[in-house]
Amino acid sequence: MGRVALVTGGSRGIGEAISKKLLADGLTVAATYAGNDEAAEKFTAATGIKTYKWNVADYEASKAGIAQVEADLGPIDVVVANAGITRDAPFHKMTPEQWTQVIDTNLNGVFNTVHPIWPGMRERKFGRVVVISSINGQKGQFAQANYAATKAGDLGIVKSLAQEGARAGITANAVCPGYIATEMVMAVPEKVRDSIIAQIPAGRLGEPEEIARCVSFLASDESGFINGSTISANGAQFFV
Ligand code: CAA
Ligand code: NAP
Numbered sequence: 001m002g003r004v005a006l007v008t009g010g011s012r013g014i015g016e017a018i019s020k021k022l023l024a025d026g027l028t029v030a031a032t033y034a035g036n037d038e039a040a041e042k043f044t045a046a047t048g049i050k051t052y053k054w055n056v057a058d059y060e061a062s063k064a065g066i067a068q069v070e071a072d073l074g075p076i077d078v079v080v081a082n083a084g085i086t087r088d089a090p091f092h093k094m095t096p097e098q099w100t101q102v103i104d105t106n107l108n109g110v111f112n113t114v115h116p117i118w119p120g121m122r123e124r125k126f127g128r129v130v131v132i133s134s135i136n137g138q139k140g141q142f143a144q145a146n147y148a149a150t151k152a153g154d155l156g157i158v159k160s161l162a163q164e165g166a167r168a169g170i171t172a173n174a175v176c177p178g179y180i181a182t183e184m185v186m187a188v189p190e191k192v193r194d195s196i197i198a199q200i201p202a203g204r205l206g207e208p209e210e211i212a213r214c215v216s217f218l219a220s221d222e223s224g225f226i227n228g229s230t231i232s233a234n235g236a237q238f239f240v
Contacts, residue, residue, distance in 0.1 A: 178234025
């Protein structure tokens, strides 16, 4: 039987490319989103991939949404925790709301997404957990204390889950994209974005499909001995 994948934030940007790649790989895919119905409808019309709307920051909503996906498509074998937001501000200007929104969505969102799926993966002795972290979780970033904290946290999560899941046939890995051409990066002021691109040895932003190919590998049956790892895809901007 074909594998089933859940991609949070799977209707736009990097998540859209991941959803499409996993579909092309032969998986049955469910993509979630937060509120942009128009983008989700367009995505489903173009791909045939079913979308589900819930807030990853809400544990009960995530649990209910995941139960619905499993009722519709079957048990989830591959989960890609991709949904994320930025609320950038220099630390002295960062509000408690900006801090909390990013922690709730990017960090608690990973718990809320993976936790309801994890017991089923343990029972079935197979699972692939892929978390989309960031170059800025590896190196920090001016005006991103909140975001960098969550993305560094992702690396701790996968290293812990890798140890817990290994004997149950579950792997947990992270992908750390550099700056990728999506709406998230396009929201950075143009002048600042140009200065960021100037720091990328490749001389360009990455494409969402370049991240999707990393996820495809980590999600495959063939990657079973890669566990607790991080793949960096950043055009040589930063080395760990
Ligand atoms: N390093 C050092 N100094 C910096 C700096 C940097 N990277 N960026 C800005 N500064 C300086 C500015 O030059 C300015 O200095 P002066 O006061 O001497 O002029 C000061 O810091 C801050 O200026 P402002 O008070 O005007 O800042 P602001 O409150 O208007 O905030 C900003 C501006 C939010 C920081 C804006 O510059 C910005 O959006 N920066 C980009 C941050 C970033 O890289 N975000 C990544 C988004 S994409 C993403 O997150 C995806 C991913 O995972 C890669
Ligand atoms: P994006 O273009 O802004 O798309 C974000 C997706 O996440 C959308 O589908 C959005 O749904 C969904 N989402 C946001 N908040 C949500 C919530 N609370 N609940 C459910 N879904 C939510 O972002 P992106 O650039 O593709 O980024 C995807 C991931 O990659 C994020 O985790 C980001 O931190 C990470 N990343 C991005 C870059 C980059 O350069 N772009 C680099 C490194 C890491 P709606 O459509 O409904 O808004």
